[in-house]
Amino acid sequence: MPRTTEQVADALRICNDAGQSVVPQGGMTGLAGGAVPRTTDIALSLERMRGIEEIDAAAATISVWAGTTLQDIQQAALDAGFLFPLDLGARGSCQIGGNIATNAGGNAVIRYGMTRDLVLGLEVVLADGRVLDLLNKMIKNNCGYDLKQCFIGSEGTLGVITRAILKLAPQPGETTTLLCALPDYSSAVNLLRRVQRSAGTPQAYELMWQDFFRLGVSWLENPVAPMSDEHPLYVLFESAGPRELLEQTLEAAIEAGEVLDAIMASSHTQARALWKIREATGEFPLRLSPLNFDVSLPIGQIGEFAELCRQRLDQRWPGNHSVYFGHIGDSNLHLTVDCNSLPQPAPILEIEELVYTAVGELGGSVSAEHGIGLLKREFLHHSVSAEARLAMQQLKNSFDPKGILNPGKIL
Incomplete structure (x- = not known):
């Protein structure tokens, strides 16, 4: 539970030298198992590294520590006359470092984009303890490779995010x-x-x-x-x-x-x-035994996909109960199957393979906004080619040659 970037760097340096695996953790609200450690892993929590460093009204940016909750950032932006438009149901407990590491989505993506679109700069600690200062307040900055993009959505497998500079938006008028x-x-x-x-x-x-x-x-x-x-x-x-x-x-x-x-x-x-x-x-975990899917497809094919899934589920498990909903304007569909309506024990893997196969057939993504983590790793091939997965592995090997950061996640 470090309090400073230097302490994160020291911890990773020690672990890298010893070949000790490390799992970075934020608010633990993820839905793909990306922050779940094994018994042999060390968990590195960012929860003590919280707080607003600066709000720059001229640049319309906010500089924060990675452990700051999304709700605290939203409130600080409002108090300064701005809007930080990322919004999730877990806003009170999720941390911005985790939001960035999973490239979180939410209801407002259609207007403001994913978390990736709201990040201007990052500070990241690599597996060997080196600190990358990628902090930046400029929208236009074309100095070579945009390294921060490597860490947004990487789920802590390439480096540990410690600080961020985020874009703010004007507060909207009455909606x-x-x-x-x-x-x-x-x-x-x-x-x-x-x-x-x-x-x-x-x-x-x-x-x-x-x-x-x-x-x-x-x-x-x-x-x-x-x-x-x-x-x-x-x-x-x-x-x-x-x-x-x-x-x-x-x-x-x-x-x-x-x-x-x-x-x-x-x-x-x-x-x-x-x-x-x-x-x-929000009531699903209390009232159902939910198996949740978070997928994306070309907007024009979402309706076709929903009907295809419904038909295949009904054909394979007559009487099953599934519901469909989503943001659609940003290509995102959610599908939930109530496992209480299925033969017991519920055939989880068969249902997942059925849904993700349909996603692959229509050229979609098996993860729209929740990440890959552990739970979707085996289905990544439906959306990412073998050549692209190899390139991902090469990137992983370059940043983390000993493989100590969040091993077994994504790849």
């Missing part, structure tokens, strides 16, 4: 929340493009298939659907565009048959009530 019922998947894509053309890219664009919508409503404190639950799809989105423009866009979409019904929240309370349906995912 409008809408829930729309849709006839089919293509209408969801068409509506997104309409909104982008008229009011700009929304802050969030969350698609829920009928099965997920009904489940989310049933778990509400007052389980009454805000509109008919007979529609095939529902989209919940937030926009900072002028309300009048959104109303006009909605009218045009209804006339075109892309929207069947709609609710435009008239208050923050009503908006929060609509979001509670989408946030039913």
